[in-house]
Amino acid sequence: MRARLPDRAGVVERDGVRVAFDVYGSGDPALLLVPASPITHARSWKMLVPSLARRFTVITVDGRGTGRSDRPHASECYAPVEVEADLLGVLDVVSVERVVLVAHCHAVPWALRLAVEHPERVLGVVAIDPAVALAAPHPYTVEPERRWAEPRDAPTGWGMRNRHFWRTDGGYRRWVEFFFDRQLPEPHSTKQYEDTVGWALDTEPDAMIAEREGRAAPSSSETEALCRALHCPLLVLHGSEDCCQPVARGRRLAELTGADLVVLEGAGHLPHCRDPVKVTRLITEFVEKITGATMHTTTWTRGLSRGKRALYLSSPIGLGHARRDVAVAKELKQLRPDLEIDWLAQHPVTAVLDAEGEHVHPASRWLASESGHIASEASGHDLHCFQALRRMDEILVANFMVFQEVVDEGCYDLVIGDEAWDVDYYWHENPELKRGRNVWLTDFVGYLPMPDGGEGEAFLTTDYNAEMIEHIDRYPWIRDGAIFVGCEQDIVADSFGGDLPAIRDWTNEHFSYSGYVTGFTPPLPGELASIRARLGYREDELVCVVAVGGSGVGRALIDKVVAAFPLAKKAVPELRMVVVTGPRIDPTDFPQRDGLELRGYVHRLYEHLCVCDLAIVQGGLTTTMELTAAKRPFLYFPLGHHFEQNFHVRHRLERYRAGQCMDYATTDPDLIAARIAELVGKPVDYRDVETDGAARAAELIAELV
Amino acid sequence: MRACQPSHEGTVCRDGVEIVYEVYGEGETTVLMLPTWSIIHSRCWKMQVPYLARHHRVVTFDPRGNGRSGRPAGAEAYGEREFAADAIAVLDATGTERVVLVGFSMGAQRGLVLAGEHSERVSGAVFIGSAVPLGRAVAREDWIDDFTRPRDSYEDWNKYNRHYWMSDYEDFLEFFFAKLYTEPHSTKQREDAVGWGLETDPETLVATQLGSRVESDELRSLAARVRCPVLVIHGVDDAIRPYDSGVAFADLLGAALVSLHGAGHAPHARDPVKVNLLIKQFADRVG
Numbered sequence: 001m002r003a004r005l006p007d008r009a010g011v012v013e014r015d016g017v018r019v020a021f022d023v024y025g026s027g028d029p030a031l032l033l034v035p036a037s038p039i040t041h042a043r044s045w046k047m048l049v050p051s052l053a054r055r056f057t058v059i060t061v062d063g064r065g066t067g068r069s070d071r072p073h074a075s076e077c078y079a080p081v082e083v084e085a086d087l088l089g090v091l092d093v094v095s096v097e098r099v100v101l102v103a104h105c106h107a108v109p110w111a112l113r114l115a116v117e118h119p120e121r122v123l124g125v126v127a128i129d130p131a132v133a134l135a136a137p138h139p140y141t142v143e144p145e146r147r148w149a150e151p152r153d154a155p156t157g158w159g160m161r162n163r164h165f166w167r168t169d170g171g172y173r174r175w176v177e178f179f180f181d182r183q184l185p186e187p188h189s190t191k192q193y194e195d196t197v198g199w200a201l202d203t204e205p206d207a208m209i210a211e212r213e214g215r216a217a218p219s220s221s222e223t224e225a226l227c228r229a230l231h232c233p234l235l236v237l238h239g240s241e242d243c244c245q246p247v248a249r250g251r252r253l254a255e256l257t258g259a260d261l262v263v264l265e266g267a268g269h270l271p272h273c274r275d276p277v278k279v280t281r282l283i284t285e286f287v288e289k290i291t292g293a294t295m296h297t298t299t300w301t302r303g304l305s306r307g308k309r310a311l312y313l314s315s316p317i318g319l320g321h322a323r324r325d326v327a328v329a330k331e332l333k334q335l336r337p338d339l340e341i342d343w344l345a346q347h348p349v350t351a352v353l354d355a356e357g358e359h360v361h362p363a364s365r366w367l368a369s370e371s372g373h374i375a376s377e378a379s380g381h382d383l384h385c386f387q388a389l390r391r392m393d394e395i396l397v398a399n400f401m402v403f404q405e406v407v408d409e410g411c412y413d414l415v416i417g418d419e420a421w422d423v424d425y426y427w428h429e430n431p432e433l434k435r436g437r438n439v440w441l442t443d444f445v446g447y448l449p450m451p452d453g454g455e456g457e458a459f460l461t462t463d464y465n466a467e468m469i470e471h472i473d474r475y476p477w478i479r480d481g482a483i484f485v486g487c488e489q490d491i492v493a494d495s496f497g498g499d500l501p502a503i504r505d506w507t508n509e510h511f512s513y514s515g516y517v518t519g520f521t522p523p524l525p526g527e528l529a530s531i532r533a534r535l536g537y538r539e540d541e542l543v544c545v546v547a548v549g550g551s552g553v554g555r556a557l558i559d560k561v562v563a564a565f566p567l568a569k570k571a572v573p574e575l576r577m578v579v580v581t582g583p584r585i586d587p588t589d590f591p592q593r594d595g596l597e598l599r600g601y602v603h604r605l606y607e608h609l610c611v612c613d614l615a616i617v618q619g620g621l622t623t624t625m626e627l628t629a630a631k632r633p634f635l636y637f638p639l640g641h642h643f644e645q646n647f648h649v650r651h652r653l654e655r656y657r658a659g660q661c662m663d664y665a666t667t668d669p670d671l672i673a674a675r676i677a678e679l680v681g682k683p684v685d686y687r688d689v690e691t692d693g694a695a696r697a698a699e700l701i702a703e704l705v
Numbered sequence: 706m707r708a709c710q711p712s713h714e715g716t717v718c719r720d721g722v723e724i725v726y727e728v729y730g731e732g733e734t735t736v737l738m739l740p741t742w743s744i745i746h747s748r749c750w751k752m753q754v755p756y757l758a759r760h761h762r763v764v765t766f767d768p769r770g771n772g773r774s775g776r777p778a779g780a781e782a783y784g785e786r787e788f789a790a791d792a793i794a795v796l797d798a799t800g801t802e803r804v805v806l807v808g809f810s811m812g813a814q815r816g817l818v819l820a821g822e823h824s825e826r827v828s829g830a831v832f833i834g835s836a837v838p839l840g841r842a843v844a845r846e847d848w849i850d851d852f853t854r855p856r857d858s859y860e861d862w863n864k865y866n867r868h869y870w871m872s873d874y875e876d877f878l879e880f881f882f883a884k885l886y887t888e889p890h891s892t893k894q895r896e897d898a899v900g901w902g903l904e905t906d907p908e909t910l911v912a913t914q915l916g917s918r919v920e921s922d923e924l925r926s927l928a929a930r931v932r933c934p935v936l937v938i939h940g941v942d943d944a945i946r947p948y949d950s951g952v953a954f955a956d957l958l959g960a961a962l963v964s965l966h967g968a969g970h971a972p973h974a975r976d977p978v979k980v981n982l983l984i985k986q987f988a989d990r991v992g
Contacts, residue, residue, distance in 0.1 A: 292934065292991055295936055295963075295987055296961060297963070298961075298962075299941075299965070300963060300964070300966065301966035301967055
């Protein structure tokens, strides 16, 4: 799912060529983001758009030749005047008088020319890794460039930049894969690589060839003339390791124009993809500076006049974190009564916080929906949560930018992040932005590959784990505390992959253990009867509660369980089945049967789980651990391809000897019915779940304030 | 020792009154640190100058009545427009076309005269703890009458009286600067200010109180003529000039307001880091 959808989308058509654009936000001034099309398109700005659009009007274009734009095959269609006229056409259609142009690579000459020829419409230019002929090209590109039009036999490397090779079967793809591999020299860039290759494959070789031959990039003397004629402010950003455009070109551009130059050391050709936080901040500062944006009315409190404040972030992925975080916060307030806690949170966490009277920071409304993204990634009884997390990159960076604004202004002493992936990742990537002390909580450590993902997925999970380990080795001061919500034995026996250490050894060195935090106290045996009576469950019936969480993911499991009901009822006549479909699944969609109830929402569901005779659930940690703590028999079906449910949660439940793990794909209604008959109402011998987890977590956190 | 020495200093003379100025650093943007009430002088900007001068050209001058500037006799010499004219003379003498000006307390009045009547020379203005007649209804002549008449007792704010100044000037300074710095642990700031106050004399200070001010109506007409961006900084706990008047002033000017919680009248001295960053950020944008 995207972090932010455009407020307006449209096309401009000139001489039969249609060029697509999007408009986000309504602030002042407007920014026109110009990609180096057609090898890439508007989506290449995805990591910047959500946060820029909160302040400015942001216009993106696909560029002729790619994305949702037309792909003419005649080189004259890609003459600079055509591209520039497209951009002006977009500005006219959206009635924007003046813009700041943000351009990448070979889009920079277009932007410079627009600024020179239409100074009344361009407030300033940000040139990212500019392709300007102001310094020699990388030597390895010279020979292939000369032989561009020459048929070559099995070229390799830069030699694949060849018009004939691109037309061979798979040739263009091989070039693109080579090219973007070189453009992302930063370690751990797998996601950016997949994205950029994908965008490059959105066009076709003939359009790419036509653009290359029609580009008419300005010569060095023409570029120098443009620099002399440029009168608007310019900011140049250039990666020191750029393999496409030598950093000398960016330097020279800045020298000739008097522009500010920011060399991004260690960065390649795509800093707007790989270092989006830094690039967003640089663009924002530049725009505010050149437009003389008035300073905002603010308050600042003297250091010694401040109350102690914490900002708590609770992951909205799954429903599990909210209640445990409220429990930890309540214990923390006992230990530190003067500590004020704000929450930066989104649905569904905010529903719990509102009910508990907790203070939700108003900036929370800017957060892009993480739970919505996860739901959009699920289908059937399947959620590839590692890939879903990777594809959540633009949402994470959008939400990090909101978070950073909140901590920049909020003077927080402490940040508590319960699986706040965005904060943990981007503070390690941009350590100079850290504010206050920071404590990280999680209930699993280590991405694990699903077996059917093969070597490719194992490579990716290893790479992600390696990045996390390097982050923490390099910047041990970003996490002032790290709490594993559980015990040492809850950690899987696997390694992080490759040559990386065993997960348990590494976690022992880098985490403290709080024990599990249920967020509630399970009823004592003597209380069960009265709770059952209050909930309307009779002593002479066997109650099976089926619950699938709050997202729309559970439909497939409900179908199977409902199909099993008649068989189970035949075997167990006292059976009463209560199916909780959650807010996104309509309970009236299922067949009506005697003894089968379908409900959309059940208040305090955990009470029902605590007194049921059997539960059937997915493999999420929170619900299964509630059942474990309450010592109820249950069947759990981990979601397909969900590494956390299949490995981490399952391992933990096995340690508690709790629940029966079921494989959704190979389980039919007969088997479900048989398991119901076998387990319903039977005693269990689970290990006790600790009840002091919230207090222990709070003690660890309190040490930091 | 000072943290930073002026790169140039000089004197301008207006109607026989010498005004001593200093220029620090260099840069396209000049920041003019206006003098405030002559109870103190240009050293009150000592926490700002070294930092700002690394980024911009900074000009300071001592007010008539204190520091190294002249101490003319008589109230006429201390009218607000005299201070504004001194500022223009300093700008001319230092070849300064346009400035971002920074005024503290009474400096807001002369700063407003400059921004309103010499708008071509002011690209932006920062006003800190502004002393402006908003929300106070005491007529000037009544106030002067009260100020110059002996009192039965000189406790607390009753020390703000010509007769008391003439009899125990230093005690008045101690009292006044205790009110100026209400923040805990402000001993150094109070000592500094009392020391600067002792560089002038009670007769001169009385004269400064009797000079003409920017009155309420004039303030509004000047404000209406201000075209440049303005930043108003005011301590919420200001015991000299109420925070509300700072809010009203920002409102009148359509200015950005930075409210400093826990801060008193002179945050540039007591919270110099925050104020330095605010001034620089503002000057970077408007200069």
